[in-house]
Amino acid sequence: MEKEQLGLVLAELxxxxxxxxxxxxxxxxxxxxxxxxxxxxxRDDKRLQFDYLFNLYGVDxxxxxxxxxxxxxxxxxxxxxxxxxxxxxxxxxxxxxSDLWKTAQYQEREVYDLMGxxxxxxxxxxxxxxxxxxxxxxxKDYKDDINFIER
Amino acid sequence: xxxxxxxDILTAREDGDYIVNIGPQHPSTHGVMRFVVxxxxxMLEYVIPHCGYIHRGIEKMCERMTxxxxxxxxxxxxxLSAHMNNEAVSLLVEKATGVEVPERxxxxxxxxxxxxxxxxxQLWWAAFGMDMGGLTCFFYGLRDREHxxxxxxxxxxxxxxxxxVCPGGLMGDIHPNFQKRTKEFIKYFRKxxxxxxxxxxxxxxxxxxxxxxxxxxxxxxxSFGATGPVGRGSNFACDIRKKFPxxxxxxxxxxxxxxTEGDSWARYKVRVDEMWESMKIIEQLIDNIPEGDYxxxxxxxxxxxxxxxxQRVETAKxxxxxxxxxxxxxxxxxxxxxxxxxxxxxxxxxLCAGNKIADLIxxxxxxxxxxxxxxx
Numbered sequence: 001m002e003k004e005q006l007g008l009v010l011a012e013l014x015x016x017x018x019x020x021x022x023x024x025x026x027x028x029x030x031x032x033x034x035x036x037x038x039x040x041x042x043r044d045d046k047r048l049q050f051d052y053l054f055n056l057y058g059v060d061x062x063x064x065x066x067x068x069x070x071x072x073x074x075x076x077x078x079x080x081x082x083x084x085x086x087x088x089x090x091x092x093x094x095x096x097x098s099d100l101w102k103t104a105q106y107q108e109r110e111v112y113d114l115m116g117x118x119x120x121x122x123x124x125x126x127x128x129x130x131x132x133x134x135x136x137x138x139x140k141d142y143k144d145d146i147n148f149i150e151r
Numbered sequence: 152x153x154x155x156x157x158x159d160i161l162t163a164r165e166d167g168d169y170i171v172n173i174g175p176q177h178p179s180t181h182g183v184m185r186f187v188v189x190x191x192x193x194m195l196e197y198v199i200p201h202c203g204y205i206h207r208g209i210e211k212m213c214e215r216m217t218x219x220x221x222x223x224x225x226x227x228x229x230x231l232s233a234h235m236n237n238e239a240v241s242l243l244v245e246k247a248t249g250v251e252v253p254e255r256x257x258x259x260x261x262x263x264x265x266x267x268x269x270x271x272x273q274l275w276w277a278a279f280g281m282d283m284g285g286l287t288c289f290f291y292g293l294r295d296r297e298h299x300x301x302x303x304x305x306x307x308x309x310x311x312x313x314x315x316v317c318p319g320g321l322m323g324d325i326h327p328n329f330q331k332r333t334k335e336f337i338k339y340f341r342k343x344x345x346x347x348x349x350x351x352x353x354x355x356x357x358x359x360x361x362x363x364x365x366x367x368x369x370x371x372x373x374s375f376g377a378t379g380p381v382g383r384g385s386n387f388a389c390d391i392r393k394k395f396p397x398x399x400x401x402x403x404x405x406x407x408x409x410x411t412e413g414d415s416w417a418r419y420k421v422r423v424d425e426m427w428e429s430m431k432i433i434e435q436l437i438d439n440i441p442e443g444d445y446x447x448x449x450x451x452x453x454x455x456x457x458x459x460x461x462q463r464v465e466t467a468k469x470x471x472x473x474x475x476x477x478x479x480x481x482x483x484x485x486x487x488x489x490x491x492x493x494x495x496x497x498x499x500x501x502l503c504a505g506n507k508i509a510d511l512i513x514x515x516x517x518x519x520x521x522x523x524x525x526x527x
Contacts (some may be wrong), residue, residue: 024461025461051370051373051374052373052376052389053376054376054463054470054472054489055461055472055474055487055489057474057485057487057489059476059484059485060485068459068474070461070472070474070489074373074387074388074389077394081461101374101376102371102374102375102376102497103374103375103376103494103497105497106493106494106497107493107494110493114210114211127203128202128203129202129203129206129526130203130206137208137211138210138211138485142211
């Protein structure tokens with residue numbers, strides 16, 4: 001589906017959201033609380049069919065965390081990027097989407113491991129690469145006195 | 152996948168239940184990967200991968216490096232697809248700064264990517280045969296791979312980690328012998344590739360150990376995000392070269408290899424067929440490399456304008472995505488790599504359930520895992 005057309009369908013489904021079709025791919029910003037609901041609609045709606053979560057990552061923006069989801073429909077060939085801000089920087093929590101796309105289970109574990117974002121209803125939220133008790137290295141305030149050289 | 156508690160898996164419950172640890176130094180895991188396997192007699196129930204033995208924090212290191220420096224880190228993720236990894240970051244930087252690279256660069260990049268793909272598949276074929284006890288395969292595969300590495304060495308001085316593709320173009324021009332030797336290699340390998348079929352493809356033992364083993368449905372492949380030959384063995388058309396052509400892929404004619412069976416055999420066939428397709432692509436380009444510069448003019452300090460950028464390329468293993476959040480500085484604010492092996496790894500528990508423990512090696516071999524790409 002073309003970008004503009006996809007933007008119209010999304011605007012119809014989520015009238016409160018601002019859909020941006022000017023960039024490389026269609027993007028929109030969603031509320032953290034709605035993310036699972038929106039994701040389920042995106043996957044199951046017949047006109048959208050986003051069945052492939054090609055990417056999921058977090059960004060530490062110092063005052064808040066952002067989670068970015070990249071979705072692609074292997075049937076209809078279109079892409080959408082969803083961004084959501086987690087306002088609570090001390091204790092970031094967001095709903096999992098691992099029940100919708102199995103790949104999310106492991107990508108979310110990676111985000112939890114390296115960034116410390118917790119996912120509610122995640123079936124197996126353990127550290128993936130690092131040991132328990134290690135800090136969250138991808139946070140901007142992460143300090144490692146031994147291995148870091150400050151310039 | 153069935154939802155189970157980890158503690159349930161890790162305790163033997165009745166007679167005949169075993170928990171066996173495989174790795175991290177086991178040769179068949181092709182690197183430092185550890186599997187904890189729950190067995191019922193000889194049959195596999197669950198396979199739990201434990202990653203992180205070669206985690207270097209590449210994403211964190213990127214936050215303190217300039218873009219030309221980052222190139223050298225990407226080599227070290229999937230070292231068998233070094234060119235494609237370099238290319239992914241280079242394409243992203245070029246897209247973000249609006250630099251148009253010369254046609255010559257596009258052609259050379261595409262040829263190098265395809266040579267690298269053949270080399271990667273050759274090594275996989277060699278190791279896959281050896282995993283199942285066919286030591287001859289290893290010699291055959293490495294013998295032919297050596298020819299490609301020699302071409303690489305002559306043109307840019309390194310055999311494995313090249314860092315040859317850089318933002319703006321290439322580090323230097325190709326060696327005058329490059330075209331001649333590449334054509335010689337294609338001629339040579341067209342004769343040698345049928346030998347691969349004679350040795351493995353028709354082998355009864357090999358067929359019995361791969362056909363019907365580790366079946367993955369198309370829906371699972373998409374849901375797990377299993378891309379590359381792993382996904383295409385399950386009829387998931389995930390080739391980025393076809394979907395979002397980059398470099399010179401829009402100028403060449405090639406087939407996207409798809410198999411419907413979804414078993415180890417299909418994944419094997421996809422890779423063998425892809426070697427033929429890669430040779431076809433190289434042949435279409437090698438005589439037509441346009442004259443011109445080997446690099447576009449780049450600023451001495453590359454700064455990406457504020458914003459978010461993404462670029463996806465098809466490596467030998469699948470869909471590699473590079474994602475950058477920039478604040479307009481010479482360092483990325485956040486860099487994320489969506490690596491194909493990471494997503495391909497986690498299908499393993501599902502593929503192995505109900506098979507014998509000896510098949511774990513065959514099935515994980517068919518996934519062609521490169522561990523540094525998983526751990527980053």
